[in-house]
Amino acid sequence: MAITSANQLELLQTAEAVAREKMIDPGLVIEAMEDSLARAAKSRYGAEMDIRVVIDRKTGNARFTRVRTVVEDDAVENYQAQFTAAEARAYFEPRKDTRWLRDGAVVEDFAGGPQPGDVFEELVPPVELGRIAAQSAKQVILQRVREAERDRQYEEFKDRAGTIINGIVKREEYGNIIVDVGRGEAVLRRNEKIGRESYRPNDRIRAYVKDVRREVRGPQIFLSRTDPQFMAELFKMEVPEIYDGVIEIKAVARDPGSRAKIAVISYDSSIDPVGACVGMRGSRVQAVVGELQGEKIDIIPWSEDQATFLVNALQPAQVAKVVVDEDATRIEVVVPEEQLSLAIGRRGQNVRLASQLTGLDIDILTEEEESKRRQAEFNTRTQLFMDTLDLDEFFAQLLVAEGFTDLEEVAYVELDELLSIEGVDEGTAEELQARARDHLEAASKAALENARALGAEDSLIGFDGLTAQMIEALAKDSVKTLEDFATCADWELAGGWTTQNGQRVKDDGILEPFGISLEQAQDMVMTARVMLGWVDPDELHRTSGDDEAAAATEEAGV
Numbered sequence: 001m002a003i004t005s006a007n008q009l010e011l012l013q014t015a016e017a018v019a020r021e022k023m024i025d026p027g028l029v030i031e032a033m034e035d036s037l038a039r040a041a042k043s044r045y046g047a048e049m050d051i052r053v054v055i056d057r058k059t060g061n062a063r064f065t066r067v068r069t070v071v072e073d074d075a076v077e078n079y080q081a082q083f084t085a086a087e088a089r090a091y092f093e094p095r096k097d098t099r100w101l102r103d104g105a106v107v108e109d110f111a112g113g114p115q116p117g118d119v120f121e122e123l124v125p126p127v128e129l130g131r132i133a134a135q136s137a138k139q140v141i142l143q144r145v146r147e148a149e150r151d152r153q154y155e156e157f158k159d160r161a162g163t164i165i166n167g168i169v170k171r172e173e174y175g176n177i178i179v180d181v182g183r184g185e186a187v188l189r190r191n192e193k194i195g196r197e198s199y200r201p202n203d204r205i206r207a208y209v210k211d212v213r214r215e216v217r218g219p220q221i222f223l224s225r226t227d228p229q230f231m232a233e234l235f236k237m238e239v240p241e242i243y244d245g246v247i248e249i250k251a252v253a254r255d256p257g258s259r260a261k262i263a264v265i266s267y268d269s270s271i272d273p274v275g276a277c278v279g280m281r282g283s284r285v286q287a288v289v290g291e292l293q294g295e296k297i298d299i300i301p302w303s304e305d306q307a308t309f310l311v312n313a314l315q316p317a318q319v320a321k322v323v324v325d326e327d328a329t330r331i332e333v334v335v336p337e338e339q340l341s342l343a344i345g346r347r348g349q350n351v352r353l354a355s356q357l358t359g360l361d362i363d364i365l366t367e368e369e370e371s372k373r374r375q376a377e378f379n380t381r382t383q384l385f386m387d388t389l390d391l392d393e394f395f396a397q398l399l400v401a402e403g404f405t406d407l408e409e410v411a412y413v414e415l416d417e418l419l420s421i422e423g424v425d426e427g428t429a430e431e432l433q434a435r436a437r438d439h440l441e442a443a444s445k446a447a448l449e450n451a452r453a454l455g456a457e458d459s460l461i462g463f464d465g466l467t468a469q470m471i472e473a474l475a476k477d478s479v480k481t482l483e484d485f486a487t488c489a490d491w492e493l494a495g496g497w498t499t500q501n502g503q504r505v506k507d508d509g510i511l512e513p514f515g516i517s518l519e520q521a522q523d524m525v526m527t528a529r530v531m532l533g534w535v536d537p538d539e540l541h542r543t544s545g546d547d548e549a550a551a552a553t554e555e556a557g558v
Helices: 008-022 026-045 085-091 131-160 228-238 273-278 280-291 306-313 337-344 346-358 367-389 393-401 407-412 415-419 426-453 468-476 482-486 490-494 518-531 537-556
Strands: 050-055 062-070 098-102 105-107 119-123 164-173 176-180 185-188 204-215 218-224 247-255 259-266 296-301 321-324 330-335 361-366 496-500 503-507
Touching: 026 050, 026 062, 026 131, 062 085, 131 204, 164 185, 164 228, 176 204, 185 204, 204 228, 228 247, 228 259, 228 280, 247 273, 247 346, 259 273, 259 306, 259 346, 273 280, 273 296, 280 296, 296 306, 306 321, 306 330, 306 346, 330 337, 330 367, 337 346, 337 361, 346 361, 361 367, 367 393, 367 407, 367 426, 407 426, 415 426, 426 468, 482 518, 490 518
Parallel strands: 185 218, 259 296, 330 361
Antiparallel strands: 050 062, 062 119, 098 105, 098 119, 164 176, 164 204, 176 185, 204 218, 247 259, 321 330, 496 503
């Protein structure tokens, strides 16, 4: 293969044909051809030489040039592609087959002589490509074309993540479905399929574009039919009010192929969000159900009130009472005995979906169980006051009935609150508080002595925010110095939840019995690190300020 006038136009025609077939820019194909021809020329003239090829986009003429660059006297590394200014003077005389370039522009008059950075170009004869060289050139062109095709595919699909796409099944590989999505291929992994659904080649398929990644072997488009957002996007297609923004999908929870819950809210008081999603005679929701292989869908009205929202989320079960924990991450639901199985659902499905939908950990109790638990708590607190305050049973029960739960409340509450209890005068109230404070001080003293006996050091004992009982609990868990405390993770102190084998498992915190929240634990640990000099307080303030600014920007919708 020789680059002659007989086949110059064939270069352009080939580039146009390849670009049209692969739907890429013809210029990229021509650049690949220039690169492949330059490599072939280097194999002929020498790999050290800087050989460049430029193909005229109009005529197809291929121009082969040898390039040498002027460098400083002590910077010459490749004598075939570089030379000094003194050596370059031998090439001053302009000739038909040479030219000088400075900053990319052709220089006609070298009044000041050549300077470092100037480029000398010299035409060399076109090469004759043998069979091996031609095959190598072909591989270079194909590789560059593939890279350009991958870039084009990535640019086309990267913005389609989070949308629904239609495709045609091409084949199945190890349980994964390869889908033709027009200008590329996508993968539907077997764990992203609904239940036991199976596909054959040429079947039409609709799926959610979960992720688009740029990888070495090309853009990877990952599809899903189990993602909760797939159902949300299907409702957006079927319900015009959702598409228009009149109705918003606030939360989605799915057990793919079996059951799902979706929470919706309407911003137009004249439109019922549940009715709009169901449609006339269920037409809209049935269209979504049909696409999801018969998955049953509960459409729930969303509410800002957590308790109301949870009651809605547990439908069709009827809820008698809801008890929200102070930190609002755990909630207790009391249901009638006959509603217990319905509230929990088959294999815990109903309560699990309700938990996913609301983002809360839900405990379900029957009315009888809740009554027994409340009675047990009442008896425990009554006994506490009887033992610590030296009260008779009636008076202790009276305190519990008035809402007092521990000694701290009795010791440090405003005196008027005790006086509001029937039969309690000022002298009795003061005596109650004095007994409570004496007991708390004695308990703190004993806890501190025990903590010192366990090895707790003054650096930890003097840390602000830790009570004597907390220090004792830390010492029992081998946290005895301020350095030990500063190395603790927030969840080690306040407790948390982890997922093991798909099940949420409770991690007990050292200070969790004392009501320490995760945020409080974070602040205490960070304060300890600042005190020890591990963290720069100025940097900490800057980071906090950046986080607050980002949160404000996000809230403003910027």
